[in-house]
Amino acid sequence: MASSHNTLLGLFICFVLAHITNFTYAKVYVVYMGGNDSDNTNEILMKSHQMLVSVHSGSVEDAHASLLYSYKHGFRGFAAILTDDQALQISKMPEVVSVFENKRRNLHTTHSWDFIGLVGEATMEIPGYSTKDQVNVIIGFIDTGIWPESASFSDTDMPPVPAGWKGKCQSGEAFNITHCNRKLIGARYYLSGYEAEKQDNLEYIDDPKNERSYRSARDSNGHGTHTASTAAGRYVMDMNYKGLAQGGARGGAPMARVAVYKTCWDLGCYDADILAAFDDAVRDGVQIISLSLGPDAPQGDYFSDAISIGSFHAVNRGIPVVASVGNQGTIGSATNLAPWIITVAATSIDREFTANLNMGNGVNLKGESLSVLQMRAPARIISASIANGGYFTPYQSSYCLESSLNYTKTRGKVLLCRHAERSSESKVAKSQIVKAAGGVGMILVDEDVDVAIPFVIPAAIVGRKVGKRIVSYINNTRKPTAQIYSSEAVIGSQHAPRVASFSSKGPNSLNPEILKPDVAAPGLNILAAWSPAIGQKMMYNIMSGTSMACPHVTGIVALIKSVHPSWSPAAIKSAIMTTASIFDKSGKPMRVDPEGRRGNPFDYGSGFVDPTAALEPGLIYDMTPTNYKAFLCSTGYDDKSLHLITRDNSTCETQTLSTPSNLNYPSIVVPDLKLNFSVIRTLTFIGKPQKRAIYRAVVSPPHGVQVDIVPKRLVFDSYGQKKNFIVTFKSSLPSQGYVFGYLQWKNGKSGVITPLVIRTAPSDVGSGT
Structure with missing residues (x-):
């Protein structure tokens, strides 16, 4: 036996x-x-x-x-x-x-709609336009799921689900079919690619102590709930963050339908799951797809990237795809680079969260903070570098690293800490470290001063200039003291919008002929719905990132679709890009944090979105799937690869695009100008019916570049009529870096604007076209 x-x-x-x-x-x-x-x-x-x-x-x-x-x-x-x-x-x-x-993608982590120019409550109607058909617009969010009980997803007074919807409400942990309604009409989740990648991920999800994880579409992170409510949340009265920013909250298209596809878990979002979500979303019948996530820079080839692949096939079926540009903040770090995606950068709005800092010498300073805690009395302030403990050097302790502070030296004091530029260290964690070491307050010196942080003790962020003033005060005072007050929301206190310091920037690392980002939208300190599964059980939270900018554009796309349901994804993208503004609300050129330099198209694309103007641009740069096939051929794809991608009879011989710069894109980039170079564009008239519409070209040329437009005048006689024009660039200066200008087609007071981005090269080679 x-x-x-x-x-x-x-x-x-x-x-x-x-x-x-x-x-x-x-x-x-x-x-x-x-x-x-x-x-x-x-x-x-x-x-x-x-x-x-x-x-x-x-x-x-x-x-x-x-x-x-x-x-x-x-x-x-x-x-x-x-x-x-x-x-x-x-x-x-x-x-x-x-x-x-199966690569990992990362999350790119509302007074904002008032700031954009959409003032309203329940339905977000725009004067002169009816957006009531937004009830037939279905937005698919590929993200961390949703908190269905949030008031932002109430279906009160909403009509039945649109006919033809094929999606489903997938049951799972703490989520069943009853959690969907006439607002939240679909919910799915995807775990296979995530689980298969690392056993550690599986153990984390299965850990019964981890109360924040749900094997369902329920949001255990907050990110997905935040983005969905920003784009399409219902109007919620008397909403705030711990008493800050009191008022009503709503999304851009509050009557649009929401379908969620949960692909993102605590350790990231994986390609296999993202593609499964795209596949289902297309079949389900969504009309817009929104992704506030993306790869790390530099991005790989379009067809080795789940978001590029999924969006290519979605757009070819008439579904616009909106994605965030990324949060790396450096030159050339832009992601989601495919020309068929609407890629969004992040800006501020005219609201900031400031905390007053009173120094013992009577000087009053301001810092950025979301902490509602305050010190009852002044306390001694010291540099964290002199509170070093254990084996840590003063330099290491100046960053308030874990275990780096001596309790005896820190107890009862305010610490002046530093944050490494573009560091991934948690700023909240620094306040926790100071608190654990006995500190009663913290002032954090950081270039990324525009992002408000919910510190666990009285604390605030200041920039380097203010930081130097505080250091000077500490070094030149026998017993320096400071008192930190609670944060308060201040509206209209600064020039806005400004491009956020964390927002990733161009040029496009894959095809520099395509400008990325495309546009900019509010992404700094945005208040929206949240998941109470996270600590403190908040229903609304303030978040910053290009993740927050993306759904603002998604909401605008939904409004455009409700007014112009037949417009192609390219038409919608063109309308948003060509009506955007490069100026702040005071009429001055938009600036970029933290240094406050003048912005350019690599920071904000075509500019800051204007949803009302986007509803009636007059002219559009339209494209069909054929244009994207021609683009692929111009970048090196051959007949075999093109056929495999499209599964039709297209060949590169039938495509007439000689260079990626000739794609009918709403911006023009020439990354290698030698002597002269010409590009062609096609404009389609979609203005109000009239006898004729005459547009004239107005050029602001890039420095050192001569720009010629042929013809300089376009006359349109009917709706849908198309006209071609040629732009020729001639270099009049030796080799230089990128320079920027604009082309505007103007009809009276209105017109459409196209960024011109040129980099001249040594002219040892002849001209090109």
Whole structure:
């Protein structure tokens, strides 16, 4: 009996070891097979299985075990657990466009609508336009899920769900079908790509002590709830953040429908899950897709990136995709670079959260803070560098690192701490460290002074100039003291909008001929709905990031769709870009934090959004899927790869785009101007019917560049009429960096504006067109 038992045990161990060996060094790969040219989803699924069986030595069982997702609605492909060798084998198969690792994407983490110019409550009507059809607009949010009980997602007085909606309300932990309503009409969640990537992730989710995690569409992070309510939240009265920013809250399109696709978990969002969400969203029938997330810079090829792939097929089906540009804040760090995506930068609004800082010498200073705590009396202020403890040097302790502070030296004092430029260190954590060391307050010197932080003790952020004043006071005073007061919201106290310091910037690292970001919108200190699953059980919270800017543009897209349902994604994008402003509310050129320099298109794209003007631009730079195919050919894609991506009969021979600069984009970038260079654009008239509309070209040329427009006058006789024009650039100065100008097509007081971005190069090569 024992012998038999041992034999069975040995066979079982061999079986387990064989399977372990099969998946040794395996990881998740996404296999992208281009567009979907078949309605037969079973055929697509069967093809995926056949490919997997072939690389698993004919084992159907192993092939089935390795498959995570099959993409079969918006595009073709699958995600599976593969070894590097298996992934290489599949990449060589004739039907495959690309095979790439399941990379992680990061979250790009409201008085703002008043500031933009949409003043209203329940329906956000715009004078002169009816936006009541926003009830038929469905926005899909790919994010961290949603808190369905939030008042921002109430369906009071909303009509039935639009006919033709194919989405579903997926049940899961603490979430069931009853949590959806006529406002929140769909909810799905995706976990396979995340779980398969790291066992640690799985253990974290399954940990019963982790009360913030839900295996469902319920939001355990807050980010998804915040973005959805910013774009489409209902009007909520008497809302605030711990008593700050008291007032009503609403999204840009408060009567639009919301469908959520939860792909993001505490440790990130993975490509395999993101593509599954895109696939379902296209099939479900969403009309807009919004993603406040993206890759780290530098971004990889378009068709090795889940967001670029998913958005390509969504836009080709008439679904606009809006995404955030990223929060790295440096030159060339922009992401979500595909020309078919509307990519959004972040700005301030005219509200700031300030805390008064009273120094013992009678000098009153201001810092940025969300802390509602305040000191009852002045206390001694010291530099954190002299409170060093343990093995930490004074320099290390100046940053208030964990365990770096001596309790005896810190107790009862206000600490002046530093924050490393563009550091990922938590500023909230620094206040926790100071508190744990006995400190009663903190002043944090940081270049990123525009972001308000909810510190756990009386605390505030100041810039370097103010920081130097405080250091001088400390060094030249025998017993320096400071008192920090609670934060208060101040409106109209500064020039706004300003580009936020964290907002990622161009030029485009993949194709510099395409300007990124496209536009800018409020993303600094934005108050919106939140998940009370996080500590303090708040229903509303203030957040900053390009994540917050993205849904502002999403809301505007929804309003445009409600007024112009037949407009293409490119038409909507053009309307938003060409009506944006490069000036702040005082009429001065927009500035960029933290240094306050004058901004340029690499900071804000075409400028700060104007939703009312975007509803009637008069002219648009329109595009169809054919234009994007031509763009791909101009960047090096051949007939074979183009066919695999599109699954139609397109060839590069039929595409006439000689250079990416000739894509009919609402901005013009020439990154390598030698002597002279010409680009062509096409404008479509979509103004109000009249006998004729005459537009004249007005140019503000980039420094050292001559700009010629042919023709200089465009006459339109009917709605939908198209006119071409050619822009020729001639360099009159030696090689220089990027320079900026503008082209405006003007009709009386109105017109559309196109940024001109030029970089001249040595003229040792002849002219080009």
